[in-house]
Amino acid sequence: MYAYDEIDRTLVNERVSEFRDQVKRRLSGELTEDEFKMLRLQNGVYLQLHAYMFRVAIPYGTLASRQLRQLAHVARKYDRGYGHFTTRQNIQFNWIKLAELPDALADLAEVGIHAMQTSGNNMRNVTSDQWAGVAPGEIEDPRIWSELIRQHTTLHPEFSFLPRKFKIAITASDHDRAAIKIHDIGLRLIKNEKGETGFEVLVGGGLGRTPFIAKTIKHFVHGRDILSYIEAILRVYNQYGRRDNIYKARIKILVHELGIEKFSREVEEEWQHIRNSSLQIDDEVIEDIRARFSYPAYEKLPHMPDELRQAAADPDFEAWRKNSVAPHKVQGYSIVTISLKPVGGPPGDATAEQMDALADLADKYSFGEIRVGHEQNLALPHVAKRDLPALWKALDRLGLATPNVNLITDIIACPGLDYCSLANARSIPIAQELTRRFANHELANLIGRLHINISGCINACGHHHVGHIGILGVEKNGEEVYQITIGGRADENAALGNLIGPGVKFDEVADVVEDIVEAYLALRERPEELFMDTVKRLGVEPFKERVYATR
Amino acid sequence: MTSPLEQKKIKIAGPSVVTANRTWDGIVVYRTAAKGWSPDLSEAAIVRNSDEAKALLAEAVADDVGAVGAYIAPVQIGEDGRIEPGNLREQIRSTGVTIGQPAQV
Numbered sequence: 001m002y003a004y005d006e007i008d009r010t011l012v013n014e015r016v017s018e019f020r021d022q023v024k025r026r027l028s029g030e031l032t033e034d035e036f037k038m039l040r041l042q043n044g045v046y047l048q049l050h051a052y053m054f055r056v057a058i059p060y061g062t063l064a065s066r067q068l069r070q071l072a073h074v075a076r077k078y079d080r081g082y083g084h085f086t087t088r089q090n091i092q093f094n095w096i097k098l099a100e101l102p103d104a105l106a107d108l109a110e111v112g113i114h115a116m117q118t119s120g121n122n123m124r125n126v127t128s129d130q131w132a133g134v135a136p137g138e139i140e141d142p143r144i145w146s147e148l149i150r151q152h153t154t155l156h157p158e159f160s161f162l163p164r165k166f167k168i169a170i171t172a173s174d175h176d177r178a179a180i181k182i183h184d185i186g187l188r189l190i191k192n193e194k195g196e197t198g199f200e201v202l203v204g205g206g207l208g209r210t211p212f213i214a215k216t217i218k219h220f221v222h223g224r225d226i227l228s229y230i231e232a233i234l235r236v237y238n239q240y241g242r243r244d245n246i247y248k249a250r251i252k253i254l255v256h257e258l259g260i261e262k263f264s265r266e267v268e269e270e271w272q273h274i275r276n277s278s279l280q281i282d283d284e285v286i287e288d289i290r291a292r293f294s295y296p297a298y299e300k301l302p303h304m305p306d307e308l309r310q311a312a313a314d315p316d317f318e319a320w321r322k323n324s325v326a327p328h329k330v331q332g333y334s335i336v337t338i339s340l341k342p343v344g345g346p347p348g349d350a351t352a353e354q355m356d357a358l359a360d361l362a363d364k365y366s367f368g369e370i371r372v373g374h375e376q377n378l379a380l381p382h383v384a385k386r387d388l389p390a391l392w393k394a395l396d397r398l399g400l401a402t403p404n405v406n407l408i409t410d411i412i413a414c415p416g417l418d419y420c421s422l423a424n425a426r427s428i429p430i431a432q433e434l435t436r437r438f439a440n441h442e443l444a445n446l447i448g449r450l451h452i453n454i455s456g457c458i459n460a461c462g463h464h465h466v467g468h469i470g471i472l473g474v475e476k477n478g479e480e481v482y483q484i485t486i487g488g489r490a491d492e493n494a495a496l497g498n499l500i501g502p503g504v505k506f507d508e509v510a511d512v513v514e515d516i517v518e519a520y521l522a523l524r525e526r527p528e529e530l531f532m533d534t535v536k537r538l539g540v541e542p543f544k545e546r547v548y549a550t551r
Numbered sequence: 552m553t554s555p556l557e558q559k560k561i562k563i564a565g566p567s568v569v570t571a572n573r574t575w576d577g578i579v580v581y582r583t584a585a586k587g588w589s590p591d592l593s594e595a596a597i598v599r600n601s602d603e604a605k606a607l608l609a610e611a612v613a614d615d616v617g618a619v620g621a622y623i624a625p626v627q628i629g630e631d632g633r634i635e636p637g638n639l640r641e642q643i644r645s646t647g648v649t650i651g652q653p654a655q656v
């Protein structure tokens with residue numbers, strides 16, 4: 001948990017009253033939409049197909065139970081009783097009325113939640129590993145650094161009017177759960193030989209129209225220099241970045257055009273000017289932030305409590321445990337992933353009732369803390385193993401115990417044409433159909449780890465390029481057509497998927513995915529060979545043959 | 552956003568309406584013949600040629616307090632005179648998402 005200080009609270013409250021005034025002036029006609037648009041975007045308000053959409057930040061994916069309850073309250077009072085968790089540790093409300101938005105913002109401000117940095121050409125919500133602070137083997141809690149960067153860049157003039165939006169992600173584990181290689185800047189927390197904390201800095205990752213995997217720009221930047229180094233990157237970007245062409249404005253294009261060597265030389269030169277400035281971070285600043293993160297008073301608990309041993313006889317419990325429960329850095333505890341991917345449901349959606357109930361379960365079993373991950377699932381980060389059976393029963397009653405975490409039905413999907421004004425095709429119904437096709441848990445388990453990612457247009461909010469199977473909706477002669485890629489991944493070995501062939505129609509997508517999966521099951525050398533490994537070994541060809549042989 | 556009037560030449564291929572999102576709550580609305588907005592497609596003013604479309608759009612865009620993002624959208628007129636959305640996007644805007652919403656499941 002992080003305790004915000006007075007400055008933050010004042011800032012958030014000021015923003016709410018400013019926005020209230022702006023909305024009033026907009027509704028009275030004093031402000032035109034042209035004048036108002038920038039202002040609403042600064043407060044996370046987009047206009048979608050059916051209504052305004054309101055995007056709220058969940059910094060580094062950490063939520064307190066009272067905050068989750070307040071999100072539930074906003075969903076219930078101002079929206080249609082649900083919210084949508086996104087791939088960037090945000091939550092979106094789809095049906096908010098502009099006239100009521102200031103009230104919703106004010107209600108959220110009561111619990112320290114805001115919508116700053118969720119839209120516009122600025123530094124966006126700094127994301128992190130949803131298991132930060134609890135993952136075994138983690139070098140250090142990356143959220144301390146996320147928070148440092150958040151504080152430094154929030155409303156900082158230099159970061160508020162960038163050529164384009166800017167996204168940073170941080171991880172401190174070997175296994176990258178924060179998808180740092182598809183961010184504008186990715187930071188991997190490491191230690192040098194002296195045991196000092198620093199970062200491997202990656203730059204220029206991103207998806208969208210022109211996808212790139214980030215490249216390493218510097219192997220070690222000392223922690224105390226990280227702000228000046230990021231600032232140097234941003235200065236070079238600000239100086240060269242293409243403001244003339246929205247499609248070329250992201251830093252990934254600049255890095256690609258200049259080349260990583262030249263780009264890093266420019267950054268290095270800029271950095272030498274500013275590294276010994278006030279941007280150098282004192283240890284006290286870090287310690288002060290560290291002190292604001294509180295960790296639970298864990299008990300000394302057995303590794304294998306009786307409750308868990310007994311519950312192991314129940315195959316349903318075991319099915320859930322195997323996929324949803326991960327080791328914790330403290331013995332006797334676990335990290336529990338809550339699947340927001342029920343069979344037939346829209347990925348990432350949670351109802352107000354589920355949010356409320358989950359907040360209660362977090363209080364009871366997870367020291368009042370909830371996490372939000374980029375896969376559009378939630379997690380309870382500190383569950384005593386002895387409580388797992390009871391928690392599972394409670395989650396199951398709420399429809400939150402689908403045993404599919406990391407399996408084929410744990411799909412990432414953007415809102416697509418059902419909600420999004422930029423969409424070319426629907427995403428959610430494709431995901432729903434796929435979850436029905438692969439609803440059989442034995443089958444899904446047999447297939448093993450397989451991520452399907454779906455976007456409704458080239459903006460790639462659904463991360464289709466890095467899905468093991470990626471599905472991109474496009475429009476052709478007024479019809480929805482889907483391009484299918486395989487072999488993408490978003491982890492430490494991030495890669496972009498390859499197209500398997502011509503696009504297919506809406507009704508055919510699930511069949512094609514079935515074909516790909518059947519081909520995989522037939523081609524894999526042994527059950528442990530994951531889909532990704534088979535694709536790596538054999539390439540696209542055998543899958544392509546299988547899919548198009550009969551089409 | 553620059554005004555859609557300047558953005559592109561207006562040319563329509565068949566019967567069309569002007570649609571936008573109502574400013575205060577964002578819901579989908581259609582420009583009516585009575586120079587107002589209605590959430591009901593059946594009350595939309597139908598335009599059949601580019602000049603009519605241009606005029607209706609100009610009038611709609613001028614009412615920036617009433618609704619935002621006005622544009623011309625195709626419709627189909629059924630045999631019984633019913634107005635139907637002309638494409639999937641407009642279908643979804645008119646009748647809502649094609650999926651169950653979680654709170655109703």
Ligand code: HEM
Pocket residue numbers: 046048053085086087088092164165182183205206207208209250413414415419420421422459460461462
């Ligand atoms: C429904 C309203 C949304 C709109 C209008 C929207 C718009 C956009 C646009 C225009 C881009 C491309 C920006 C660029 O390349 O410069 C983008 C990227 C992105 N969006 Fe969204 N988005 C929406 C919803 C979402 C949702 C629901 C998610 C999460 C599931 C999401 C996650 C992302 C991510 C991760 C990217 C970055 C892809 C990249 O690296 O380029 N967005 N969005």
Ligand code: SF4
Pocket residue numbers: 414415416417420421422423424455456457458459460461462
């Ligand atoms: S990928 Fe396209 S369709 Fe999907 S949410 Fe992003 S902008 Fe909308």
